[in-house]
Amino acid sequence: MRSPITWQSVQAExxxxxxxxxxxxxxxxxxxxxxxxxxxxxxxxxxxxxRELAAAGLLERRRKGGTRVPLTxxxxxxxxxxxxxxxxxxxxQCPGYRLIRQATEPLPKAEAxxxxxxxxxxxxxxxxxxxxxxxxxxxxxxxxxxxxxxxDGADFETLSANEWLVGNTLFSDGAIGFAATAATPxxxxxxxxxxxxxxxxxxxxxxxxxxPITAVRLFYAPxxxxxxxx
Amino acid sequence: MRSPITWQSVQAExxxxxxxxxxxxxxxxxxxxxxxxxxxxxxxxxxxxxRELAAAGLLERRRKGGTRVPLTxxxxxxxxxxxxxxxxxxxxQCPGYRLIRQATEPLPKAEAxxxxxxxxxxxxxxxxxxxxxxxxxxxxxxxxxxxxxxxDGADFETLSANEWLVGNTLFSDGAIGFAATAATPxxxxxxxxxxxxxxxxxxxxxxxxxxPITAVRLFYAPxxxxxxxx
Numbered sequence: 232m233r234s235p236i237t238w239q240s241v242q243a244e245x246x247x248x249x250x251x252x253x254x255x256x257x258x259x260x261x262x263x264x265x266x267x268x269x270x271x272x273x274x275x276x277x278x279x280x281x282r283e284l285a286a287a288g289l290l291e292r293r294r295k296g297g298t299r300v301p302l303t304x305x306x307x308x309x310x311x312x313x314x315x316x317x318x319x320x321x322x323x324q325c326p327g328y329r330l331i332r333q334a335t336e337p338l339p340k341a342e343a344x345x346x347x348x349x350x351x352x353x354x355x356x357x358x359x360x361x362x363x364x365x366x367x368x369x370x371x372x373x374x375x376x377x378x379x380x381x382x383d384g385a386d387f388e389t390l391s392a393n394e395w396l397v398g399n400t401l402f403s404d405g406a407i408g409f410a411a412t413a414a415t416p417x418x419x420x421x422x423x424x425x426x427x428x429x430x431x432x433x434x435x436x437x438x439x440x441x442x443p444i445t446a447v448r449l450f451y452a453p454x455x456x457x458x459x460x461x
Numbered sequence: 462m463r464s465p466i467t468w469q470s471v472q473a474e475x476x477x478x479x480x481x482x483x484x485x486x487x488x489x490x491x492x493x494x495x496x497x498x499x500x501x502x503x504x505x506x507x508x509x510x511x512r513e514l515a516a517a518g519l520l521e522r523r524r525k526g527g528t529r530v531p532l533t534x535x536x537x538x539x540x541x542x543x544x545x546x547x548x549x550x551x552x553x554q555c556p557g558y559r560l561i562r563q564a565t566e567p568l569p570k571a572e573a574x575x576x577x578x579x580x581x582x583x584x585x586x587x588x589x590x591x592x593x594x595x596x597x598x599x600x601x602x603x604x605x606x607x608x609x610x611x612x613d614g615a616d617f618e619t620l621s622a623n624e625w626l627v628g629n630t631l632f633s634d635g636a637i638g639f640a641a642t643a644a645t646p647x648x649x650x651x652x653x654x655x656x657x658x659x660x661x662x663x664x665x666x667x668x669x670x671x672x673p674i675t676a677v678r679l680f681y682a683p684x685x686x687x688x689x690x691x
Contacts, residue, residue: 243670250629288541308637309539311518399480407538408688411641411659411681429641429659440473451641458638 236272241280244270249289249300256302260290310459312407312435315371315393315449319363327362328391331421335377342374345406345436346443353377357392360421367422369455373447392445396437400444405437409457412450422452431455466502471510474500479519479530486532490520540689542637542665545601545623545679549593557592558621561651565607572604575636575666576673583607587622590651597652599685603677622675626667630674635667639687642680652682661685 248254260266263281267274281298284290288307291299319326336356343350355375361368373392375382385395413427422430430453436446478484490496493511497504511528514520518537521529549556566586573580585605591598603622605612615625643657652660660683666676 307539307541309537311537406688406690408686409639409661410686411661413659429643431641456638456640458636460636
């Protein structure tokens with residue numbers, strides 16, 4: 232009796248064909264049912280094998296039009312962006328939160344551009360610190376549209392804007408960016424690090440249809456790494 | 462005649478139900494056919510509306526078991542990781558490449574751990590610089606398993622290891638990480654920036670089944686941003 236064909240061996244065979252140029256860039260590969268017949272395995276095995284290759288950008292799946300070899304290989308990586316408190320808990324640490332200041336201020340140009348809002352418009356500006364086991368984890372520098380429904384009832388002394396927004400606002404589209412920035416004196420004091428220390432910085436902006444909602448910069452304490460499997 | 466129901470309006474309705482708690486965390490939502498009947502639109506319109514919410518982590522789709530509201534909302538962001546040369550070309554800039562040095566050296570601990578390889582094993586170590594319009598774009602500090610098939614025929618003076626590996630090696634699993642690091646004196650000289658300048662740093666490691674292939678650290682010149690839509 233032959234041992235059953237695993238998805239790993241189907242994936243290896245698909246990679247061999249890609250590498251050998253049997254499946255060429257731009258061309259459509261056989262469909263799942265055809266590959267399953269050819270390789271003598273279940274269609275679900277083929278599906279499992281190709282799913283990862285597609286997620287990694289080595290194959291392109293289209294709703295109609297089947298699966299193709301991309302013209303230029305683009306690997307893809309998916310990062311999960313949890314609520315900061317849950318991220319800290321997932322690391323087995325005890326989360327803490329402190330609101331540093333809160334004021335209505337004119338929206339700076341960079342944040343206005345990110346949200347497609349009017350620069351200079353009065354927005355709620357928050358600076359807060361997230362802690363893990365009582366040590367600085369990440370500073371949250373956030374702007375919120377004052378017309379966001381329900382905002383009047385929010386108490387950012389006790390609940391971070393990060394968490395309030397996930398639970399209370401609509402979401403339609405947004406952008407996220409990664410960069411490295413040098414700690415300003417204020418951030419260095421908050422994060423308990425040297426001035427100019429390199430900080431992994433995540434910027435996010437979100438809109439709900441026509442309405443800008445929020446723009447945030449998260450500055451992670453030195454040494455922070457964001458990781459995912461490919 | 463009523464105007465046709467758009468996927469945007471279906472998405473807004475789904476968000477309204479999520480926000481109002483009509484669709485509760487952990488619960489299964491109606492399937493696409495049912496929603497299409499209820500809302501009076503095509504099933505493909507519902508599919509289009511829910512796809513983005515799932516990509517953003519607001520809904521969880523399972524192969525069997527339908528679509529659920531996740532217990533803890535986790536937004537997801539997918540980044541494309543193109544070949545560095547193609548990334549530079551996509552920015553409308555002219556790519557350049559320079560091999561700085563190449564030697565066989567004992568594999569450091571961090572890279573060994575990342576690839577699940579033996580620390581101290583002889584690996585090929587490359588340092589190269591990628592340029593955009595003749596200006597430093599990114600430094601590539603890479604370790605390659607000398608047993609990688611075809612490696613003897615590779616000429617890293619003319620083709621970057623980044624590009625050679627994408628075209629010539631199998632890929633089974635790997636990891637990617639983002640961090641901010643301070644420029645070492647050597648990197649500062651290569652990237653034409655101040656020592657200790659904050660550099661967005663991407664680490665990647667790949668394996669092909671049981672075989673470690675490569676571990677790389679990409680140090681991007683100051684100011685580099687990696688962006689994606691949510």
